[in-house]
Amino acid sequence: MDDEKHKGPSSGAAAGPFVMSKRFLLMLVAVAAVSPLGINLYLPSMPGMTAALGVDYAAIQFTLSLYLASVALGQLVIGPISDRYGRRPVLLGGLAIFVAGSVVCTLAPSISVLNAGRVLQALGGCAGIALSRAIVRDLYERTQAASMIGYVTMGMAVAPMVAPTIGGVLEAWHGWRASFGFLALFGFGTLAVVYILLHETNPWRGDTAQSQSLLKGYGKLLRIPAFWGFALTAGFSSAAFFAFVGGAAYVVINLMERTPVEYGLYFGLVSLGYIVGNFLSGRFVAKVGPQQMIRLGATLAFASVLLTAFLYALDDMRPLFLFLPTTFLGMGNGLVMPSCIAGAVSVRPEVAGAASGLAGSIQIGFGAVVAPIVGALVTTSAWPMIVVTGLCTLMAMLSMQLVSK
Incomplete structure (x- = not known):
């Protein structure tokens, strides 16, 4: 459909079916990709x-x-x-703050200045994560939102x-x-x-009652077990990924003595699996149902860690x-995330932004906790990374039980 039809709140889910143009979809993909690029681009360095x-x-x-x-x-x-x-x-x-932070990182003369730039990058980039999901929820009802978030995150992956x-x-x-110079250019292009x-x-923007109680939206959400089920499942699934990210670069480059380019190529396999999972979620969630899709993805993720442990025990010097x-x-995370986020932002549609922000905070916050733990532990082998990843996938499976309460 023409982009003019995106104008105004009348495009919301309540106004009827909404057909997303390719340009609009690609814009959401770029917006959602800003922060993941900030995480992954400099890992080989x-x-x-x-x-x-x-x-x-x-x-x-x-x-x-x-x-x-x-x-x-943020x-x-x-x-x-x-x-x-x-x-x-x-x-x-x-997005403007993300660009500024990227410039600071590019020019940073010391680790302290680099850390300041990273904070700016993160605070700006997190808008893309939270608001791309909230925009989708503004335009679609819950099941359709899960499908569209799957397509957005598939492209984002x-x-x-x-x-x-x-x-x-x-x-x-x-x-x-x-x-970091590349990140500044990408952020500026996305902003434009x-x-x-x-x-x-x-x-719902400008609602007087809502403006008097920005934090009341969180109060509503925290009393709903289903929200916690969706958010915690997403959080532990994300933590499993960041446990791997926190140790994989050191294991491959330092312990296995491979190059940064090799690490980057191998890492592409993980993201390819995420793309496939998101595609399957977007394609089949309406038939299978969001909760069943989440359970299937969480189980697949847990099984993958068991397979990793078995293969690593056979040979600890093969990145493959x-x-x-x-x-x-x-792939399991690709099945889990769209339905978890769509479920979290649908429990109270009038505070979809708050729900997306809180769920996203839990999702990334768990990763912030496990990544340095794994980074500190993988001094001689990948086993700490594998064990922490496995524990996170197990907790994701258990957290889903809250949705049915």
């Missing part, structure tokens, strides 16, 4: 950054944890603000799939600063596209024995 900045690996690992923690906290604020003032102005502001490869090439050619294409989608089974972890 992390071991090399230790020498460039004169710090140990733990200090570089902290830049990832700091980013994840800032994303988690979404708590972004969601309610967008419920009150609208998705468009908040998203534009967030291309970013973390290719990011480590791009980052590895940029590291080899121009050093670690080139990755959003300014041109996005019209306001939130039909880590990444091939973890492809199915990515």
